[in-house]
Amino acid sequence: MFGRTVQEMIMSIPGILIALVISGFAQAYMADKLGDKTPRYQGKLSLNPKEHIDPLGFLIFVVIGFGWSKPVNINRRNFKNIRIDDSLVSAAGFIGNLLMAILFAIIMKIMLVLKIDILLGTVIGGNLLQILLFGIYFNVVFFVLGILPIPPFPGSRILENLTNIEKYEFYTILQRYSFIVFLFLVATNILSRIISPPIIYIYRTILSIFYIK
Template identity: 40%
Template sequence: MNWDLLATYVARAVALLTAIPVHESAHAWASDKLGDPTAKRYGRLSLNPLRHFDFLGALCMIFVGFGWAKPVPIAAATNFRHPRRDMALSAAAGPASNLLLAFLCMIFYKLVYYLAPGTQGWIFVSAVLFQMVWTNITLAVFNLMPVPPLDGSRIATVFLPRGAYFGLMRYERYIMVGLFAVLMLGWLDTPLRVATNFVWNLLVSATGFIEAILRAVL
């Protein structure tokens, strides 16, 4: 059996139950704190995966490596005091939650790597944690791309003239189809891998205290 491949699929499935619900509920939480309770009223301020489930997005997440959930409803123009700024903050909350999860998974990965016995079961757990870190980083990096309808586009629009912002949003659906095609063709594989590796190395450094503690204790 290919344990690494199985670990990849298990990690992606676990990501559906953890990373994506946390990502979407982070959007809902941030928008609620900024004055828009729309997502909360629709039940999206929840870690229940079924609240955010999109069947096709879930399948793509497991078998392709990228996917999506149901969009979080936000009434920015009606409820935000500063619509563009607050929309950007709400958008940034999603990738930030994935980076936090990646940080926590990296801690557990290092603890298992250094402390767990080298049995097949623990090796598999270590592989799943490794993939969980990678999956969460990938989700964060992917969503931070400044391309509609990704979160990065909501953040980038803060720096665009108002007319350019609404002009870009008018073509959001077509841009999304183009983005999906580019992903399927693999044209973004290299830049996404470079960015993901960069964030991975940052997290390795940020969790360096684990090795320091283990050296002092063991």
């Protein structure tokens, strides 16, 4: 995502905001339904962006294409089945992003079928379609980041719940310095090389399903 114009960065903002909010809200909603009211008490059971947006993480997301949001804190002791319920909460965020990407694609398809972009005018309609494309793309980005089985991504929580990996010292160290590791992976472009292929594949697949070219 490096090399985007300022206009493209601006048009990507709605998609990024929605991706961040949906991820946090979905996790909070799932935790609440499974018996943990911690996210509700902390205001996370809301679609208000200020409850989910980390200013620095959001800015980095706009500039380079991936960043972070405010975490959704949970109390695992409130779950009936700790490992399963905790995994469901972790998965809720990135599944919500995937569903949102599909919803954006459906809206875009409806626009194209009804030729709403033409009715709105070439410039306005074209910009709206571009915003929807960014919405699909960044929700896919959040989906792929979410399933990564390394801290601090949600996929690591699922890995911990399904295995005993947390008992190994290397994983404990990785957890302790997860943010530093994340910054290193970003700075060295390693993270981009890891996530770009699945992002592009899923993004193109969603578009092809709805015959969007």
